[in-house]
Amino acid sequence: xxxxxxxxxxxxxxxxxxxxxxxxxxxxxxxxxxxxxxxxxxxxxxxxxxxxxxxxxxxxxxxxxxxxxxxxxxxxxxxxxxxxxxxxxxxxxxxxxxxxxxxxxxxxxxxxxxxxxxxxxxxxxxxxxxxxxxxxxxxxxxxxxxxxxxxxxxxxxxxxxxxxxxxxxxxxxxxxxxxxxxxxxxxxxxxxxxxxxxxxxxxxxxxxxxxxxxxxxx
Numbered sequence: 465x466x467x468x469x470x471x472x473x474x475x476x477x478x479x480x481x482x483x484x485x486x487x488x489x490x491x492x493x494x495x496x497x498x499x500x501x502x503x504x505x506x507x508x509x510x511x512x513x514x515x516x517x518x519x520x521x522x523x524x525x526x527x528x529x530x531x532x533x534x535x536x537x538x539x540x541x542x543x544x545x546x547x548x549x550x551x552x553x554x555x556x557x558x559x560x561x562x563x564x565x566x567x568x569x570x571x572x573x574x575x576x577x578x579x580x581x582x583x584x585x586x587x588x589x590x591x592x593x594x595x596x597x598x599x600x601x602x603x604x605x606x607x608x609x610x611x612x613x614x615x616x617x618x619x620x621x622x623x624x625x626x627x628x629x630x631x632x633x634x635x636x637x638x639x640x641x642x643x644x645x646x647x648x649x650x651x652x653x654x655x656x657x658x659x660x661x662x663x664x665x666x667x668x669x670x671x672x673x674x675x676x677x678x679x680x681x682x
Contacts, residue, residue: 467495471517479551480534480549494611502611503580503608505609507586520540533551543564546561547561547562547579549576559573559575559576564678565676569674571666573666574666577617577620581620582664585627586658588657590648590649591650598632598634623660633649
């Protein structure tokens with residue numbers, strides 16, 4: 465069975481139809497390729513295997529454990545937070561980062577394509593996690609986008625590609641409100657990146673309750 469077929473079945477069992485972009489990436493092997501993967505420029509984002517997605521749903525993110533809410537996890541952070549398609553019990557849906565150790569999370573993106581565009585634009589403010597020289601970073605980001613953006617709507621593609629035509633340069637970046645600015649390789653100034661990303665995020669995020677993973681394991 466192909467990767468696309470496997471994930472399609474897992475998503476269907478959870479009550480989801482794969483978004484067109486995600487299905488195209490699974491079909492092209494862009495989430496498990498030895499070459500540049502889709503979402504490669506995005507900070508703290510790791511694709512997960514079908515087995516990991518299934519395990520996360522069975523052991524944590526399933527309707528019986530989560531107040532009737534449904535999830536399809538497609539990636540995770542280094543800390544184990546899950547990036548998911550979400551369908552709440554009241555019918556609202558979108559994409560969320562579900563924190564593994566918190567009792568609330570929020571749907572911040574109305575669609576998978578919005579999630580892709582927003583997270584890329586946010587990451588353009590600090591590309592230091594890619595550990596490459598500035599000139600190599602520019603080439604790497606463009607190469608990733610050339611492979612991944614054909615599966616996206618035109619507006620999302622343009623929003624991601626336009627800043628990537630610029631050269632990476634050192635810019636100030638604050639990791640938090642009280643943090644001191646540090647110079648990092650970036651395609652956009654932090655304020656500009658956040659403003660552009662906000663255009664693909666929900667004006668009023670939908671907060672929902674989450675039973676933390678450790679409570680279920682206990």
